[in-house]
Amino acid sequence: MRFTSHTTSADGITERDFVHDGVPGVLWTPAHDPAGLVLSAHGGGQHKRAPGVLGRAHRCAAAGLAVVTLDSPGHGDRARTADDDRFATEIRTRTTAGQDAGALVAEYNALQAARAIPEWRSVLDALPATSDRVGFWGVSMGSAIGIPLVAAEPRVRAAVLGLIGATDALVRAAAAITVPVRFLLQWDDRLIPRGAGLVLFDAFATRHKSLHANPGGHGDVPEHELAAAVTFLAG
Structure with missing residues (x-):
């Protein structure tokens, strides 16, 4: 892991850009020894420094x-492949025409997972133990x-x-998850059918899971859910 920049804010939070095996990322650490580590993955069309x-x-x-x-494959500072461009064009075309692009999005997400999971596990191997x-x-x-x-990473x-619906692959993976899960669902989400989100939540094998449904669209997760998610991960 090669760190390329280093800044510290007034509240003592240190931010370091890095590149690991060609994958760019950012590591934030608190003012004191961290109590744990959070792997934070961005959404589609975003990047490692998206506002959220x-x-x-x-x-x-x-x-x-x-x-x-x-940065996920094909996002942020990473080069796009022909597959990235093809999926983006087809999804945009269907969405603009008012057609259902759900199957295409699910196919692209599966491709993203296959490419990104080895990268996340390699970065986790390389990070100093927290x-x-x-x-x-x-x-x-x-x-x-x-x-x-x-499902694959015991650490x-x-x-x-949350904000995602059931596919055969995700249901199979959810059935292998036994750690605590907090699942977010937006009740009026036009991108993810409500029923598909509920099916996926039901598929998680863990007995320590909670469903957090709120009114609003895909990007309208309320402030209190964000604050509670931090408490959940820090607990």
Whole structure:
């Protein structure tokens, strides 16, 4: 892991850009020794410094947690492949025409997961040990990556997931997850059918899961849910 920049804010939170095996990312650490580590995955079309990712990182660091995020394949500072361009064009065309693009989004998310999961596990191997408390926070495409990652990675002890619906692959992965899960669902989400979100929540094998449904669209997760997610991961 090669760190390329280093800044510290007035509240003592240190932010370091890095590149690991060609994958760019950011590591935030609190003023004191971190009590745990959060893997923070961004949503589709976003990047490692998207406003929501930055807000999440500073919330967690203020609570004493280290946070790491990566640019997902084809996002941020990473080169796009022909597959990235093809899916983006087809999804945009169908959405503009008022057609259902759900199957295409699910196919692209599965491709993203296959590419990104080995990268996340490699970064986790390379990070300095913080504790045995590793959590995951990612919604939408972040959950498409996170659900199979959490299922495969025994170091992750808790996860905040959501804004995504059931597919055969995600249901299979959810059935292998036994760590505590906090699942976010927006009741009026036009991108993710409500029933598909409920089916996926039901598929998680863990007995320590909670469903957090709120009115509003895909990007309208309320403030109190964000604050509670930090408490959940820090607990």
